[in-house]
Amino acid sequence: GENVEQHPSTLSVQEGDSAVIKCTYSDSASNYFPWYKQELGKGPQLIIDIRSNVGEKKDQRIAVTLNKTAKHFSLHITETQPEDSAVYFCAARWPPYNQGGKLIFGQGTELSVKP
């Protein structure tokens, strides 16, 4: 099966700085990697995802990069704002190529953006 590791567990940045969160996965067959943001008292909300046929994807201040050889993917947030403060989870879907497959989550990163 698949295993996902995420680091760091906590990240504190100044407003306007960039934040990077990294995840590694264990099974090279995995092909779908979403990132979720969880605000206090709410459920995880998808912020961006990437498939294994793409190396990078951007959506405004958020980008995700994927290195299939190294089996890792990263979330990049530029020009951070206080409202970016939340817990971020990476995940991999398993089994691959099964659109209904479960998500295997990383441990989560608590991002704090200081004004």
Place this chain on the structure above:
Amino acid sequence: EPEVTQTPSHQVTQMGQEVILRCVPISNHLYFYWYRQILGQKVEFLVSFYNNEISEKSEIFDDQFSVERPDGSNFTLKIRSTKLEDSAMYFCASNPGAGRETQYFGPGTRLLVL
């Protein structure tokens, strides 16, 4: 925008009692899931449901757990005899299928077993 809803938001129960956690997935979605998150730990998969039957379940999902989709809109998780270690946040999620992969999560039910 359609959302997954869950009730109750909080539930406190005594060990050994039965609890039912309720979810209303997004209309027309085809895949349904329950996950749980013990405080300070990873979000863990419990069970997936498709075409009115369980498609996969984890080791956590033992005989004390069951799921139902009784009326085409609700999706419930029942824990027959709760244990202290069942205390967690339980999330319901749904996926539209038809080539789309995103899982949409509800706000969760915080279950506390005393």
